[in-house]
Amino acid sequence: MKKSLLFSLCFVLTFIFSFSQNEKFTSIIPKSDYTKFYVVNMNNDTTVLVRENGERILLLDTQYKLVNGVGRKKDKSGIKEKYKKYLINSKGDTLSTISSNTNIQISKSTIVTRQKTKTGWKYFNSDGKVLCDIGLLWNDSSWNYSIEFYESGAHIETLKKIVMLSLIKMAHYRSKCHCPSSDCDDYLIYMFL
Numbered sequence: 001m002k003k004s005l006l007f008s009l010c011f012v013l014t015f016i017f018s019f020s021q022n023e024k025f026t027s028i029i030p031k032s033d034y035t036k037f038y039v040v041n042m043n044n045d046t047t048v049l050v051r052e053n054g055e056r057i058l059l060l061d062t063q064y065k066l067v068n069g070v071g072r073k074k075d076k077s078g079i080k081e082k083y084k085k086y087l088i089n090s091k092g093d094t095l096s097t098i099s100s101n102t103n104i105q106i107s108k109s110t111i112v113t114r115q116k117t118k119t120g121w122k123y124f125n126s127d128g129k130v131l132c133d134i135g136l137l138w139n140d141s142s143w144n145y146s147i148e149f150y151e152s153g154a155h156i157e158t159l160k161k162i163v164m165l166s167l168i169k170m171a172h173y174r175s176k177c178h179c180p181s182s183d184c185d186d187y188l189i190y191m192f193l
Contacts, residue, residue: 025039049167064165069085095161121136132163134170138174
C-alpha cells in the first residue's frame with residue numbers, strides 16, 4: 001500500500017513539475033506599422049523589438065539580432081555562408097547558426113528543427129521532443145501570436161531570442177495570400193498542409 005502511495009505522489013509531483021516549466025508568450029503585431037512591437041509573457045512583462053538600420057533588434061540588457069552570413073564558402077552540409085543567419089549579441093558573440101529555414105544549430109550538440117503546422121510551427125530537438133509551439137492567428141489589421149516553450153535551459157533561452165526575432169518574417173511567409181480576406185484562411189490552410 002505504501003509503495004502505491006509513494007508512486008502516486010511521485011507521479012503527481014513529476015506532472016506538476018513538468019508543467020511548471022512551460023512558459024507562454026503572446027505578441028500582437030500591427031500590419032500597418034511593425035517597426036516596433038512587444039512580446040508579452042504570462043506576468044505581463046514585455047520585451048521590445050525594434051527595427052534599426054534594416055535589422056530587427058531585441059531590446060534586453062544585452063541586445064540581440066539576426067544577421068545574414070556572407071561568402072560562398074560551403075559547410076559540411078554543402079550550405080553556403082550567404083544562405084545562413086547568425087544570432088549575435090551586442091558584444092559580438094555568435095550564439096546560434098540558422099543553416100536553413102528548418103534547422104537551427106544552437107551549440108555543437110544541440111540542433112533544433114522547425115516544422116510547419118496547420119496553424120503555425122513546432123520546434124523539435126534531435127530526439128523528436130517538442131520544445132516550442134507557435135500559433136499564428138491573423139486578421140486584416142494584425143498578426144496575433146501565441147508562443148509556448150515546454151522546457152527551460154540555456155538552449156531554450158537562445159531559441160526564444162531566435163523565435164522573437166523571426167516573428168515578422170514568419171508571419172509574412174504564412175500571409176502570402178493575395179485573395180479576399182474572407183477566403184484567405186481556407187486558402188492558407190490548403191497551401192500549408
